């Protein structure tokens with residue numbers, strides 16, 4: 342009996358706490374500095390839409406290429422470990438240092454490898470954003486250890502206990518003969534949009550790729566790139582857990598995309614650290630737009646081969662003006678209904694989707710969460726404030742998670758995403774925000790039930806402490 346009384350008391354006590362926190366949050370809603378202090382200390386659970394290379398800050402990559410004394414092209418700001426042409430602009434970093442020019446070029450690289458000081462004039466914002474990735478890949482590919490540890494440390498500092506990051510794609514050998522044979526066939530089937538015919542062709546391509554030993558390539562990726570790196574760095578501990586998604590970019594020709602997806606699904610089906618698959622890169626790219634339907638069919642096919650593998654899909658990262666209106670109304674529909682996505686990344690074009698109300702009701706019913714990236718959408722798509730569909734998703738009770746996307750390139754963090762949410766959308770109460778935080782564990786792709794449980798228990802504990810802290814603070818203010 343005493344135990345029950347204690348439970349009732351605890352429930353009452355903590356609901357009162359949460360209510361007072363809500364009152365305090367309402368009081369500070371219009372003050373971004375106070376909101377920043379509040380959300381910096383709030384436990385945030387997980388960050389589920391997170392790209393490894395886009396999350397490391399450019400300073401780290403620059404430090405790496407300077408330490409390696411790579412070459413910089415002073416004209417184009419390309420960095421390489423060797424001169425790629427006879428161009429006399431190629432200079433070693435050590436020479437720049439001797440000439441007293443290092444800090445100037447460091448600063449220029451920072452602007453090239455992120456959105457720092459972006460002036461909205463010389464280059465479109467989406468171009469500025471997406472071009473950073475190939476530019477810093479010489480560092481992001483080769484110094485994974487520093488990057489992962491930086492991400493972990495930053496996460497712990499801002500009370501994030503779990504990250505699900507897209508982390509490399511298995512690079513299997515060339516299969517040009519298969520591409521040569523099947524790319525034209527896939528383009529024909531794309532025009533017909535015949536699902537049965539398409540699935541039959543994919544089945545043949547699958548057979549051909551299996552003969553090319555794609556599976557052992559996936560095994561190798563899984564063991565060496567993922568498991569070895571993760572365990573040697575001791576990433577997981579009491580404060581933090583990291584899991585990985587592998588992916589394909591959507592800008593290759595169809596057979597290549599399918600090959601990468603096959604190796605991604607296979608790796609994800611076997612390794613507990615690889616919890617899901619994704620598809621990424623600019624959705625409005627020519628090939629990405631042309632082949633979108635095919636890509637959905639590929640997921641549908643691989644879902645039948647690997648029913649246990651979860652996948653989140655970048656879908657609807659589009660807006661009016663970026664593509665033709667008739668391209669704005671079907672990408673999320675197709676990701677949900679044709680491909681069977683477990684989560685949707687971005688989902689910005691929802692207001693334009695055909696039968697959007699039915700689509701959102703379906704997402705709610707099936708527990709298909711949407712990953713909202715406010716800073717990213719504002720920079721790349723210029724969709725913000727009342728134009729952003731986050732409140733539409735809320736109205737239809739689609740599970741929401743708040744994520745950072747590419748905090749390094751965008752020079753932001755997860756805390757700032759909560760600040761923007763609370764400041765711009767007062768309809769999100771403290772209870773709603775708390776639910777969003779719990780969603781980030783609930784809708785994560787973590788495979789081990791005990792880890793999910795541990796992270797939820799940590800949230801329970803951390804929220805009690807956080808609410809006590811806010812209570813004391815808000816009383817001080819009276």
Ligand SMILES: [Zn+2]
Pocket residue numbers: 390391392621655686746
């Ligand atoms: Zn993304």
